[in-house]
Amino acid sequence: MKPVNVGICGLGTVGAGTFNVLQRNLDDIARRAGRPVKITHVSAREVNSECDLTGIKFSNDIFEVAKDPEVNILVELIGGTTVAKELVLAAIENNKDVVTANKALIATHGNEIFEAAEAKDVVVAYEAAVAGGIPIIKAIREGLVANKISSVVGIINGTTNYILTEMSEKGRDFADVLKEAQELGYAEADPTFDVEGIDAAHKLTILAANAFGVPLQFDKVFTEGITNMTTADVKHAEELGYRIKHLGITRRTAEGVELRVHPTLIPEKRLIANVDGVLNAVLVMGDAVGPTMYYGAGAGSEATASAVIADIVDIARDIDSPGLVPHLGFSVETKNLPVLNADDFTTSYYLRISVKDEVGQMAKIAETLSLNGINMEAILQKEAPEDDDLVPVIILTQPVKEKAMNAAIKTLEALPSVPEKIVRIRTERLDG
Ligand SMILES: NC(=O)c1ccc[n+]([C@@H]2O[C@H](COP(=O)([O-])OP(=O)(O)OC[C@H]3O[C@@H](n4cnc5c(N)ncnc54)[C@H](O)[C@@H]3O)[C@@H](O)[C@H]2O)c1
Ligand SMILES: N[C@@H](CCO)C(=O)O
Ligand code: NA
Numbered sequence: 001m002k003p004v005n006v007g008i009c010g011l012g013t014v015g016a017g018t019f020n021v022l023q024r025n026l027d028d029i030a031r032r033a034g035r036p037v038k039i040t041h042v043s044a045r046e047v048n049s050e051c052d053l054t055g056i057k058f059s060n061d062i063f064e065v066a067k068d069p070e071v072n073i074l075v076e077l078i079g080g081t082t083v084a085k086e087l088v089l090a091a092i093e094n095n096k097d098v099v100t101a102n103k104a105l106i107a108t109h110g111n112e113i114f115e116a117a118e119a120k121d122v123v124v125a126y127e128a129a130v131a132g133g134i135p136i137i138k139a140i141r142e143g144l145v146a147n148k149i150s151s152v153v154g155i156i157n158g159t160t161n162y163i164l165t166e167m168s169e170k171g172r173d174f175a176d177v178l179k180e181a182q183e184l185g186y187a188e189a190d191p192t193f194d195v196e197g198i199d200a201a202h203k204l205t206i207l208a209a210n211a212f213g214v215p216l217q218f219d220k221v222f223t224e225g226i227t228n229m230t231t232a233d234v235k236h237a238e239e240l241g242y243r244i245k246h247l248g249i250t251r252r253t254a255e256g257v258e259l260r261v262h263p264t265l266i267p268e269k270r271l272i273a274n275v276d277g278v279l280n281a282v283l284v285m286g287d288a289v290g291p292t293m294y295y296g297a298g299a300g301s302e303a304t305a306s307a308v309i310a311d312i313v314d315i316a317r318d319i320d321s322p323g324l325v326p327h328l329g330f331s332v333e334t335k336n337l338p339v340l341n342a343d344d345f346t347t348s349y350y351l352r353i354s355v356k357d358e359v360g361q362m363a364k365i366a367e368t369l370s371l372n373g374i375n376m377e378a379i380l381q382k383e384a385p386e387d388d389d390l391v392p393v394i395i396l397t398q399p400v401k402e403k404a405m406n407a408a409i410k411t412l413e414a415l416p417s418v419p420e421k422i423v424r425i426r427t428e429r430l431d432g
Pocket of ligand 3: 127128130131132133134307
């Protein structure tokens with residue numbers, strides 16, 4: 001059987017992992033692909049001492065790979081959206097299939113890239129872009145194809161989950177844990193993408209497109225990161241039987257699709273509340289199958305390489321009859337659903353209100369919530385810390401439209417007895 005020739009662009013965390021796993025498991029991979037899979041060309045700014053490039057062409061100019069007539073599949077692992085986009089489009093133009101781990105690229109330029117790929121009848125595969133090594137794109141697009149999916153909820157950024165876990169379990173400092181996540185190769189080149197929720201928003205964009213047949217629309221994702229998280233809120237949540245996770249949530253409602261990324265309280269008994277460290281988990285709800293959860297390494301060198309190589313093998317298996325599965329698993333005619341504004345999200349809330357220790361304040365809070373149609377689920381009043389005359393009042397609510405909560409918070413923050421901004425964290429009770 002004719003081999004399939006692979007050109008790898010980028011030899012950093014994921015590039016080196018892909019190179020080494022492919023070389024190590026060459027025989028098994030060839031047997032499973034039905035043909036030899038050969039790395040024939042590698043390109044990066046510099047060689048990587050972890051990779052033995054003996055007998056393999058090496059270029060400093062990645063565009064040499066896109067031009068190389070020997071290469072069938074170009075693997076884009078350089079990151080970024082400018083040069084990477086040019087590189088992917090150049091490969092497509094030269095009739096090469098493409099594999100990428102680049103969620104920023106797919107979320108922001110995927111519509112254009114897939115159109116170019118369809119015109120040339122080549123594949124652009126991106127399993128590694130979402131939840132690293134977990135085969136979540138394949139699960140949604142192929143394994144769950146029979147279902148109407150109602151929601152996809154996931155811990156989809158390993159760096160933030162690692163930071164939240166270390167903060168909650170060991171009381172470690174945010175900046176210190178972030179530095180360690182960078183050293184371990186989990187964080188993006190610009191780690192604000194992780195901690196501000198942008199990376200999770202890129203991945204959620206891709207998940208929603210696959211689950212609901214909507215176009216990739218990153219600019220419509222409501223995005224909050226973890227930079228305002230405090231250990232005090234983590235502890236209060238734990239007292240109420242909840243854990244705080246940074247989630248990507250996309251849900252289909254009667255009115256449209258919710259696309260949101262934010263810290264979220266989840267009941268501690270849920271499986272997903274117990275997914276810690278750099279691990280990711282994605283909970284998909286299908287009308288036929290019910291809740292299903294996918295769990296594993298969301299970042300890291302060889303874990304991400306596992307997904308990159310799965311895409312290479314998929315393409316190698318189908319190289320003579322490409323295009324078996326459309327890029328987003330649906331045809332371009334699929335009906336568009338509106339993306340909801342944050343005001344129209346329906347969710348429960350955790351509120352931390354710092355109140356002056358005066359008679360009648362609790363009644364005022366309860367009345368304001370009730371006037372806005374908000375039902376309380378639980379309430380916790382703490383003693384004022386020694387150096388403070390403000391009493392923290394923690395409230396959990398039942399689900400309500402975000403606009404009702406905005407109105408209630410505005411009224412409460414205008415009270416002289418509530419001198420500080422109210423902390424609110426959205427709360428999802430979830431199934432499964
Ligand atoms: N690190 C992870 O755990 C992980 C997981 C999933 C997806 N990703 C994605 O995979 C991609 C690569 O991430 P990484 O962590 O391996 O990055 P990295 O910074 O470790 O490696 C990037 C590599 O690309 C090369 N490169 C960059 N620009 C180049 C250019 N213009 N010309 C030639 N070489 C160039 C660099 O020399 C380096 O070898 C990114 O899109 C990232 O978002 C990373
Ligand atoms: N920076 C990303 C890498 C995997 O996509 C994360 O921490 O999840
Ligand atoms: Na994946």
